[in-house]
Amino acid sequence: MRNLRQGRPTRVTISDVGAAAGVSASTVSRVLNGTAKVDPSLAARVHDAVRQLGYRPNAAAQGLARGEWGTIGVLVPNLANPYFPGVLKAVSAVARSHGRRVMVMESDEDPSLEHDLVEDLMRSCDGVLLCSPRMERSDLVVLTARDHPLVLLDRIVPGLAAPAVSADFFGGMMLICGHLAQLGHRRVAYLSGPEVSWANSERIRALEAAKAFGLSVTILPCGSTSRCGYEAAAEVAGTGATAVTTYNDLVALGAVTRMRELGVRVPEELSVVGFDDIALDHVAHTGLTTVSAPRGQLGKQAAEMLETLMTEGHDGEPVYLPMELHVRDSTAPPPVTRELAG
Amino acid sequence: MRNLRQGRPTRVTISDVGAAAGVSASTVSRVLNGTAKVDPSLAARVHDAVRQLGYRPNAAAQGLARGEWGTIGVLVPNLANPYFPGVLKAVSAVARSHGRRVMVMESDEDPSLEHDLVEDLMRSCDGVLLCSPRMERSDLVVLTARDHPLVLLDRIVPGLAAPAVSADFFGGMMLICGHLAQLGHRRVAYLSGPEVSWANSERIRALEAAKAFGLSVTILPCGSTSRCGYEAAAEVAGTGATAVTTYNDLVALGAVTRMRELGVRVPEELSVVGFDDIALDHVAHTGLTTVSAPRGQLGKQAAEMLETLMTEGHDGEPVYLPMELHVRDSTAPPPVTRELAG
DNA sequence: CGTGGATCTGAAACCGCTTTCTCACAACCC
DNA sequence: GGGTTGTGAGAAAGCGGTTTCAGATCCACG
Numbered sequence: 001m002r003n004l005r006q007g008r009p010t011r012v013t014i015s016d017v018g019a020a021a022g023v024s025a026s027t028v029s030r031v032l033n034g035t036a037k038v039d040p041s042l043a044a045r046v047h048d049a050v051r052q053l054g055y056r057p058n059a060a061a062q063g064l065a066r067g068e069w070g071t072i073g074v075l076v077p078n079l080a081n082p083y084f085p086g087v088l089k090a091v092s093a094v095a096r097s098h099g100r101r102v103m104v105m106e107s108d109e110d111p112s113l114e115h116d117l118v119e120d121l122m123r124s125c126d127g128v129l130l131c132s133p134r135m136e137r138s139d140l141v142v143l144t145a146r147d148h149p150l151v152l153l154d155r156i157v158p159g160l161a162a163p164a165v166s167a168d169f170f171g172g173m174m175l176i177c178g179h180l181a182q183l184g185h186r187r188v189a190y191l192s193g194p195e196v197s198w199a200n201s202e203r204i205r206a207l208e209a210a211k212a213f214g215l216s217v218t219i220l221p222c223g224s225t226s227r228c229g230y231e232a233a234a235e236v237a238g239t240g241a242t243a244v245t246t247y248n249d250l251v252a253l254g255a256v257t258r259m260r261e262l263g264v265r266v267p268e269e270l271s272v273v274g275f276d277d278i279a280l281d282h283v284a285h286t287g288l289t290t291v292s293a294p295r296g297q298l299g300k301q302a303a304e305m306l307e308t309l310m311t312e313g314h315d316g317e318p319v320y321l322p323m324e325l326h327v328r329d330s331t332a333p334p335p336v337t338r339e340l341a342g
Numbered sequence: 343m344r345n346l347r348q349g350r351p352t353r354v355t356i357s358d359v360g361a362a363a364g365v366s367a368s369t370v371s372r373v374l375n376g377t378a379k380v381d382p383s384l385a386a387r388v389h390d391a392v393r394q395l396g397y398r399p400n401a402a403a404q405g406l407a408r409g410e411w412g413t414i415g416v417l418v419p420n421l422a423n424p425y426f427p428g429v430l431k432a433v434s435a436v437a438r439s440h441g442r443r444v445m446v447m448e449s450d451e452d453p454s455l456e457h458d459l460v461e462d463l464m465r466s467c468d469g470v471l472l473c474s475p476r477m478e479r480s481d482l483v484v485l486t487a488r489d490h491p492l493v494l495l496d497r498i499v500p501g502l503a504a505p506a507v508s509a510d511f512f513g514g515m516m517l518i519c520g521h522l523a524q525l526g527h528r529r530v531a532y533l534s535g536p537e538v539s540w541a542n543s544e545r546i547r548a549l550e551a552a553k554a555f556g557l558s559v560t561i562l563p564c565g566s567t568s569r570c571g572y573e574a575a576a577e578v579a580g581t582g583a584t585a586v587t588t589y590n591d592l593v594a595l596g597a598v599t600r601m602r603e604l605g606v607r608v609p610e611e612l613s614v615v616g617f618d619d620i621a622l623d624h625v626a627h628t629g630l631t632t633v634s635a636p637r638g639q640l641g642k643q644a645a646e647m648l649e650t651l652m653t654e655g656h657d658g659e660p661v662y663l664p665m666e667l668h669v670r671d672s673t674a675p676p677p678v679t680r681e682l683a684g
Numbered sequence: 685c686g687t688g689g690a691t692c693t694g695a696a697a698c699c700g701c702t703t704t705c706t707c708a709c710a711a712c713c714c
Numbered sequence: 715g716g717g718t719t720g721t722g723a724g725a726a727a728g729c730g731g732t733t734t735c736a737g738a739t740c741c742a743c744g
Contacts, residue, residue, distance in 0.1 A: 013730055024694045029732060037692070054488065059466035060411060061730035063402035064699045071466070079427040079446075088421060089450060101462055104421075104446040108431060120443050124401035124413070146396065226624035254624040282568035282596040283626055355700055366724045371702060378703095379722070403700035406729045
């Protein structure tokens, strides 16, 4: 089964096809792209030759000649977060409908890699979709200043020369706070996401605004994974909080798991709220109260904005997509004992 | 904030840089690639010009001139399955260490798309990593016959002109069966994955071989998601099985959730075993007994095989990577009552 | 039957970069 | 000091397509 092959494949070119079909390369190109009328019999010969030789146009040559790659690039921080596949599917669908393919790259949560990755993407894609909650503003400025179509995903930075689409994290967290306040909670803990994350700061901004609802909030450093949630959950007890809000569903589920182990009943003794509504319904056994990010909408919208930017060359205002509250089984009124004691 | 920009960016070329620096394009190329010695003062001028003009080489032109793209492509069926990010991270790491970037595409579980996607990948990548458990053998034959580096991931097909790396699904399922037999189980149900999937058929092959352990197996059609597992779990009762094996962890967790709802205690009344060991420890509240796929190893090995194939032009034998059994809390000896009744 | 225009095809230029080839110049040796 | 190397930079030839441009063919019409 061991076989020899060229490291660099011996490619068949458009001229080879032309030669085989007895026509010029130009004609082959015209036939394949349908850019001009050619004699049906010639076209047939060309198609035969293509089939026989197994010809496939070289993407680099096409890209060079046409001045575009037929590709859009997407950079996401972490594919392991179920959030992203959801938006990627929508992005792919839009891209495909415009005849483009999608190139996905992952920065592995490492902002220092992101700048280079985006530049790579710019060099080989017609446009790029950038989801980088952590990249420094200055880097962002540099990248958006380049004359290359780029749209920002889930991050709105005023004053930047690039369109942006984001879930309305602020509004989402406000919904949560309203829900908790309505249930009668007063002391709330927040398991915070990555410190420098824009998405996280939006959540915190909402938590602060929610003081108007009579909520007092303790922010606990945590992270973005279920493991983080699991580990940070133990801190909640010390805050006197009757409800925990989180950076995302993973954190929330990790926290629920830990609480269960600690013998704290959810939601009777402690309410837990997620964020994002990633579909883990049948995996976790708790119906998690959370707000849903319109991941499909987000991807669709972002891809369409990018397409507009690439073809028509202008962008629009930043778009915030509303989040929706889903009340499930992990929230309840605070325990009566605490209510009395407080 | 609304600004105008070119749909097609006005690119600055290597000649522009040369002109600005007062040297020829060749010299700029030599400076940037370090392919030949150039006068330090010229080099400095070039670097200045590059910086000032914000020059970035055009990837298509480079690809065309060099005959390679500096990119490897990966096609996976579904990014939403936590299995893949694990292997992708390893693939990326290897690729990066060889100075290549990774282009990820997803077929969304649709085998009819896959052929075209692979061809796209071949046209714009130096090599491709194909993970397609479902693609028809005939398609596979066509694709591997093309003179283009390709390695198969998690699918071993004898007689194919392409190297392959796979987790040893057969061995993994044998481990599970051994474990169950040792616990005293006799009747086992299998929540089957996609019918045409090679990975699934390997598991089934092992289940049949496990008759030698005294196990009798009922195969129930199911699928690959937690929702599938949730839905199919109800069927298990009818089979008289005291243990359920599954296509993957997601299915298993879905099944556990359903069992809980049905009032069936896991593992006291029913043992449930997963497959793959995707890290959802802190999300699900059950420590799931499962076998782990060496996802990192898998990605690393596959990427390295591809690299070898691309540079040295030859491939090796198919590689099976062993799986490891992790006994946790979802398996136990069968209930005594059944044991007596049976 | 000659000319104008419409149509289709091939030749050639070009996309932006790498790389070979050529040449100018300096250093070296005898 | 002249001939020989050696060195480094520019000119030019691709890479494999697309697209412009010009030319050939054919038809219609005067």
